[in-house]
Amino acid sequence: MAHPAVPDPTEAVRANGAKLSLVPTARHLLRAKDLADRRYADPLDVDGLARAAGLSRAYFSREFHRAFGVSPHAYLLTSRLERAAALLRSTDRSVAEICFDVGLRSVGSFTTSFKRSYGLSPTAYRASFPPASHLAWIPACVVRAYARPQHRTFREDGEGGRA
């Protein structure tokens, strides 16, 4: 069970002393790490990451921690929290919506994890940044069209008033 699906490349070096052509285990771990960064919004879990790496779950978790210094569970969670923080800063979506947007299922656990990581609740974190509307890259033509003030004249502004 706890043996790698991929041979240890160092064994290949010792065996023939020459060209190394087997893919290192870390390359498979990197594939799982990339998946956590890319598919955080999906119902992805450690089993799914282990499958992506082509390794048994126990071996995968141990090797992932050894390679990247965190457990795959923690890596996936912090990927989701980072994305959630970005959405809190750059959108006006609700905390619950953002929780689901980043692939988490429980708003209560999300709030707890978020607070543990960022030191603030999602709502307080959002409040510490300028409103998201300041960040929106709204096209110039939209700004021109929507920001145009209502024309007011002094006298002929009444009902049916014509210049």
Add this chain to the structure above:
Amino acid sequence: MIKLSNAQLWVHDQDEALAFYTGKLGWEVRADVTVPELGNFRWLAVGPAAQPDIAVTLMAIPGPPLLDADTAEQLRDLLAKGFAGTLFLTTDDVQASYEELKARGVEFVDEPEERPYGIDSGFRDPSGNQFRLTQVRELATA
């Protein structure tokens, strides 16, 4: 005038890298020379057709005496973990490039996505080297 002519990437396997950079990324071979008097050192360089004066050298991780076994292993490990470097590429049409490369089996890490600076995507080569592929937004001048 000082110009950039050649950058270097470590690769896990030069044959595999050559197949990827030419067959999947669509780059040209600029040099592929094996030198017997240098212990069969292989200078392998590739580059994008549109930029004949820029190449990327795909370098195999050497062994002793240049690199002791532990250091070579560390380097191999860093490369496989994706920490050996990034190349930043641009394209006129990131969606088209993405679909073309994906159809050829390129492993994308990020699908094209809007960013303040343009539409950005990311992939890796077989060794783990990171690439960004970006359709850069033309910045409005005030």
